[in-house]
Amino acid sequence: MRKSSLLLATLLTAGCHTLINLGNQQQKVEEALARDDFATAAAIIEHTGSDHPQYAALQEQYPDIRQASQAYRTRAEHDALALSRDKQWQQAFDLIDSTIAQVVDPTSLQALRESLQAKQAAQLNQLLAERRLAQARALLLQPTLDKTLAQYSDPAARREVTQLEQERKQLIADLNHLGEYYADRQHWQQTRELLDTAHRLAPGEPTPELLSRARSILNNEQQQAKARQNNALQAKAESLMATYQDSGQLKDLLAARAFLNSHRGNDALVQQRARTEQWCRRRFDEEMNTGEALYARGQYREAYRIWKQVQPLYPDNVELNKKLERSQRVLNNLRTLKDS
Known part of the structure; x- marks a missing residue:
């Protein structure tokens, strides 16, 4: 027991x-x-x-x-x-x-982080470029300063010569790095100015290949005009994209994509076009899911409004059009029941 x-x-x-x-x-x-x-x-x-x-x-x-x-x-x-x-x-x-x-689902947050990192880098590099160019120009205004200092026996003069050489080397490295950054983005005016200034600080060195390329592009009259046009288009595209990032409004996203689509054949806008298309797809998927959640709760009119609002992003999307037809039928039936 x-x-x-x-x-x-x-x-x-x-x-x-x-x-x-x-x-x-x-x-x-x-x-x-x-x-x-x-x-x-x-x-x-x-x-x-x-x-x-x-x-x-x-x-x-x-x-x-x-x-x-x-x-x-x-x-x-x-x-x-x-x-x-x-x-x-x-x-x-x-x-x-x-x-x-x-x-x-943190996908859009990860994309936003990358976008903000790129935006921060662009603003920071612009400031650095302006500062480094100003420092280089000041140094170039005194081309014989190191030789003048070398005439003095005071140790302070020798230290100044050493510091001057270190500053020159660091400036050259920074200017070349910034020039490569702008070359990657096909901003050839900035590329040429930065690399040319770096080369003037070290005139005895061979002309960098990237500087020759920038000069070749900009020296060609047709390329110059195209470069200016591309810079303007890039600036306009970035401005429209920044407006959407700031507002989050669908109309601003559509405006950015419409502008890029109007210059579809321009390779200078490839990066902007790819980023905008990524935003369009993410926004479309989010609105589709939001509408589906509303529909599941019986909020048919609000679901229809959300889906109709996002339709301009992909007007030929079969799934979206089916959802619009389905929700429209439900709303019509409800209206009929109410009137009867």
């Missing part, structure tokens, strides 16, 4: 532990959501088996968690853009990095 009682107690204890473990899933989800950790909450639900007693309840929460994650991610993107406009770059990157770990 005593052995039977011990066995029963053991089974009951094991059963209690099983129930406690099974019941922890909902609690874990709630704890994750309390700290805005949507990725963990979604992962818990995804890895909860169908035999779990809370499976149905957890599955019911899943769409709302993904929707909340998307809203949280969108707010973070807007805040990061605002920080970048105020030149608070580190705060913007910290916000993006922390949010990436919290949301279900």
Whole structure:
């Protein structure tokens, strides 16, 4: 009898532990959501088996968690853009990095980080180029300063000569690096100015191949005109793209893409075209998912509005057109029922 009682107690204890473990899933989800950790909450639900007693309840929460994650991610993107406009770059990157770990799908955040890194680099390199050119011009105004200093026996003069040579070498390295940066982006005016200035600081060195290329391109009258046109087109494209990044408005994205499409054959806009198309695809997928979530909740009119609004991005998309037809039929049926 005593052995039977011990066995029963053991089974009951094991059963209690099983129930406690099974019941922890909902609690874990709630704890994750309390700290805005949507990725963990979604992962818990995804890895909860169908035999779990809370499976149905957890599955019911899943769409709302993904929707909340998307809203949280969108707010973070807007805040990061605002920080970048105020030149608070580190705060913007910290916000993006922390949010990436919290949301279900961080793809757009990762793309935004890359975009802001490129934007920061462009602004920083412009400042550095202006500063290095000013330093180089000041040095070039005194071409014989090192020889003049060498005439003095004071150790301070020798130290100044050494420092002057170090400054010259560093300036040459910086100017060449910046020239390569602008050459990669086909900004040949900046490339030539930077590399030419670096070469003037070291006239005894062979002319760099990249400088010769920049000169060849810009010396050709037709290429000069094309370079100016491309620079203007690039500036216009970047301006339109920056407007969309700042506003997040679909009309601004469409304006940027329309401008790029009007210059489809121009290879100077390849990078801008690729980035814009990536944004279009991401925006389209997000709006499609948002409309689907609204439709699943019975918000047919709002779902139709979202899908209709995003249609100009890909007007021939079969899936989107089917969704529009389906939601339109539902709205018509509801209107008929209301009128009858």
